[in-house]
Structure formats: C-alpha cells, structure tokens
Amino acid sequence: xxxxxxxxSFQRTTPIVLNLIIINALAYFAQIAFGGSGPxxxxxxxxxxxxYKSDLFRPYQVVTHMFxxxxxxHLLFNMFALWMFGSNVERVxxxxxxxxxxxxxxxxxAFAQMASYTVDFWQIDHLNLAAxxxxxxxxxxxxxxxxxxxxxxxxxxxxxxxxxxxxxxILFPIPIPIKAxxxxxxxxxxxxxxxxxxxxxxxIAHFAHxxxxxxxxxxxxxxxxxxxKTFY
Numbered sequence: 001x002x003x004x005x006x007x008x009s010f011q012r013t014t015p016i017v018l019n020l021i022i023i024n025a026l027a028y029f030a031q032i033a034f035g036g037s038g039p040x041x042x043x044x045x046x047x048x049x050x051x052y053k054s055d056l057f058r059p060y061q062v063v064t065h066m067f068x069x070x071x072x073x074h075l076l077f078n079m080f081a082l083w084m085f086g087s088n089v090e091r092v093x094x095x096x097x098x099x100x101x102x103x104x105x106x107x108x109x110a111f112a113q114m115a116s117y118t119v120d121f122w123q124i125d126h127l128n129l130a131a132x133x134x135x136x137x138x139x140x141x142x143x144x145x146x147x148x149x150x151x152x153x154x155x156x157x158x159x160x161x162x163x164x165x166x167x168x169x170i171l172f173p174i175p176i177p178i179k180a181x182x183x184x185x186x187x188x189x190x191x192x193x194x195x196x197x198x199x200x201x202x203x204i205a206h207f208a209h210x211x212x213x214x215x216x217x218x219x220x221x222x223x224x225x226x227x228x229k230t231f232y
Contacts, residue, residue, distance in 0.1 A: 013083060014090040016099045021079045024149060027067040028075045040142055044068060048145035049110055051117040053125055055138055056145070062110035063103070068147035070203075078149045085160040086153070092163055093223075101159065101219060102152050105212045109151020112211020116195070117144075151208040154191075155216025157184050162220045188213050 013021075027047075035041035041048075049065035050057040069075040090098040118125075121141075129137060160167075161184035168177035171186075178186075188210060195206030 014087045014095070014098075016090055016095045016102070017083055017086040020082060020086075020102070020149075024067055024069065024075060024079060028069050028072070031068060044145055044147060045142065048147045049113060050145045051121060051141045052114060053117075053121065054141040054145075056142060062107055062114075065110060065145075065147055066106035066149050066152050069149070070147050074148060078153055081153050082149065082156065086156045089156055089159050089163065097223075101216070102156065104219060105155025105216045106149070106152035108155065108215030109205075109208040109212035110146075112151070112214075113146050113205050113208040115211075116205070116207040146205045146208060148205070148208075150205070151212030154188070154209045154213040155219075157187065158213045158216035159220040160184070162217065162224070184213075 031041055031043045035043045045056050046058075047061060047064040047068055049061045069078065086098070086102070089101075093101065124137060161180045165179065165181035167180045169180055169183045170177055171183055191204075191206045191209040191213070194204060195210060
C-alpha cells in the first residue's frame with residue numbers, strides 16, 4: 001500500500017511513530033535472542049496474548065502483545081503501515097493524543113481477540129477434561145497466542161480514512177488509485193470475512209484487527225465531533 005502523492009516526498013517521521021517502531025523492533029529482537037530454540041517462543045509465553053483459560057495468561061498481556069511479532073515480515077509490514085499512516089495522523093493530533101489513541105486501539109483489539117477466544121474454545125472450555133486432556137488443551141492454548149501491532153495499526157488506518165477520506169492510495173498489486181475511505185473500508189471488510197469464514201491454516205487474528213479498527217473509528221468520530229475541519 002502506498003500514497004498516490006505524485007512525487008511529493010514524505011515528511012520527517014513523527015516522534016511517537018518513530019519510538020513505537022524502535023520499541024517494536026527491540027521487542028522482536030528480544031524474541032529472537034531470548035525466546036529459546038523450542039517450537040514455542042518463551043518470550044511469547046510471557047508477553048503474547050493468551051486465552052484467559054490458559055495457564056500462561058496474565059492481565060498485562062493485553063498491552064504487551066501489541067509490541068510482539070510473529071516474524072520479520074510481520075514486523076516489517078506493520079511498521080511500514082504505522083510509519084506511512086501514523087505519521088500523518090500524529091501530525092494532526094500531536095504526540096500525546098496519538099499515543100493515547102494507539103494504545104486504546106490496541107486494547108480494543110486485545111479484548112476483541114479475547115472474545116474470539118471465548119467463541120472458538122467455548123465447547124472445550126465447558127467440558128470436564130481428564131488430566132491428560134487438560135495438558136493437551138493447555139498446549140493448544142499456548143500455541144494459539146496472539147502477537148502483533150496490527151490491531152492498533154488498524155485503528156490508525158481507520159482514523160486516517162476518516163481524517164483524509166479523499167487521499168488516493170495504491171493497494172498493491174492493484175495499480176489503480178483508490179480513495180482512502182474506500183480502501184480502508186475494503187480492508188476491514190476483508191478482515192470481517194476472514195474472521196467469519198475461518199479458512200483452515202489462516203493464523204491471522206482477524207477479529208483483533210476489526211476490534212482495533214472499530215474502536216479507532218468510534219474514537220476519532222467522538223474526538224472530531226466538535227471539529228468540522230475536513231482533511232484530504
């Protein structure tokens with residue numbers, strides 16, 4: 001995804017966006033350096049978002065999960081999107097409001113994902129499992145943990161689409177400029193479809209994305225209620 005800015009250069013990265021990129025990069029390298037060589041990353045055990053029925057669940061994970069990532073390209077794509085869209089939103093709101101917004105969207109994504117866990121594991125959670133089955137179930141929950149800044153960034157995209165609705169974007173590989181309001185609505189719709197259809201092998205936390213986007217949209221509408229200025 002890129003702006004169709006017809007040759008205009010990007011302005012300097014804003015401070016909160018820059019610091020968020022640095023923190024996410026450091027957290028990813030900590031995952032690599034201290035996660036261990038086993039099939040499940042030990043740093044993820046501590047800081048990824050686990051189902052509340054998991055023995056590894058801790059309340060602080062609703063915050064820490066948004067600074068963890070599942071791989072280099074997961075990190076790269078998220079940080080590129082944060083830089084591209086977040087810098088513009090931060091210039092409109094300033095650092096304090098942008099950081100508040102980002103964290104609230106991340107929390108919204110976390111609670112949406114927790115709700116998704118509740119639905120996905122509802123039947124198992126209400127069974128009387130034998131001791132061996134409990135061990136197997138806990139292993140499944142351990143491997144089902146959620147990491148990533150995507151939910152918070154989806155909130156940023158929603159804010160960008162609201163503040164700059166007519167800015168033209170190019171969604172690769174589609175070579176046709178699309179206005180931000182339609183492009184971002186399309187991205188959210190794809191996440192809704194992905195969450196409902198539950199394609200086998202799909203490990204994307206679609207409802208976390210939708211939760212972050214929904215909270216972001218509601219928050220930007222509320223904040224902009226008395227400010228009628230329109231951006232493009």
